[in-house]
Amino acid sequence: xxxxxxxxxxxxxxxxxxxxxxxxxxxxxxxxxxxxxxxxxxxxxxxxxxxxxxxxxxxxxxxxxxxxxxxxxxxxxxxxxxxxxxxxxxxxxxxxxxxxxxxxxxxxx
Amino acid sequence: xxxxxxxxxxxxxxxxxxxxxxxxxxxxxxxxxxxxxxxxxxxxxxxxxxxxxxxxxxxxxxxxxxxxxxxxxxxxxxxxxxxxxxxxxxxxxxxxxxxxxxxxxxxxxxxxx
Numbered sequence: 001x002x003x004x005x006x007x008x009x010x011x012x013x014x015x016x017x018x019x020x021x022x023x024x025x026x027x028x029x030x031x032x033x034x035x036x037x038x039x040x041x042x043x044x045x046x047x048x049x050x051x052x053x054x055x056x057x058x059x060x061x062x063x064x065x066x067x068x069x070x071x072x073x074x075x076x077x078x079x080x081x082x083x084x085x086x087x088x089x090x091x092x093x094x095x096x097x098x099x100x101x102x103x104x105x106x107x108x109x
Numbered sequence: 110x111x112x113x114x115x116x117x118x119x120x121x122x123x124x125x126x127x128x129x130x131x132x133x134x135x136x137x138x139x140x141x142x143x144x145x146x147x148x149x150x151x152x153x154x155x156x157x158x159x160x161x162x163x164x165x166x167x168x169x170x171x172x173x174x175x176x177x178x179x180x181x182x183x184x185x186x187x188x189x190x191x192x193x194x195x196x197x198x199x200x201x202x203x204x205x206x207x208x209x210x211x212x213x214x215x216x217x218x219x220x221x222x
Contacts, residue, residue, distance in 0.1 A: 031208050033210070041215065041216075042113075042199065042213035043152075043199070043213050044213070045210035045211070048208065096154065096167075097154070097211075099151030099152040102151070
């Protein structure tokens, strides 16, 4: 079966750095997405990785290792507004998105 | 800015009722999707459409149907609502290739009593 694993919940301090991991087992791979979802709101796109390595976009970076079936989202200089759920999703061999359950990130002052 | 709108933010229906959820996007996107989101589970795809009048089943199509008569509008229909269809329903759209980002609507929280 297809599976995406992410921690259910993480807590971090304002101004710090946090890494949210995602491991996947899917039938084929055509890219990995990260989305942010604030409580009661729609998910919004953060990043897309299809090649191995780190992609940086401001305070957010996303890393992919296809051989390990592993990705992480790195958030730097955390702000209170970063409190949200972070969803990992993999595009499988049929170009269908397989979604993880999301990681709820709590930022404390 | 891409805008995806959904007809209702909150909806309460009774078991057995027919329920219509409407989704409209204003960016001329070819692809449209209906998901449901439940606590502790990832987004689950119900149906999707790559073109007008075209529809494909997702992972959990049972108890649902869809309609896409116009490019900008994608409707989800619950033929006979049941309590296990109480959920958050999210509509999304994207352009062109499947690796393009999806833009989501604000969601409809449906409660079936």
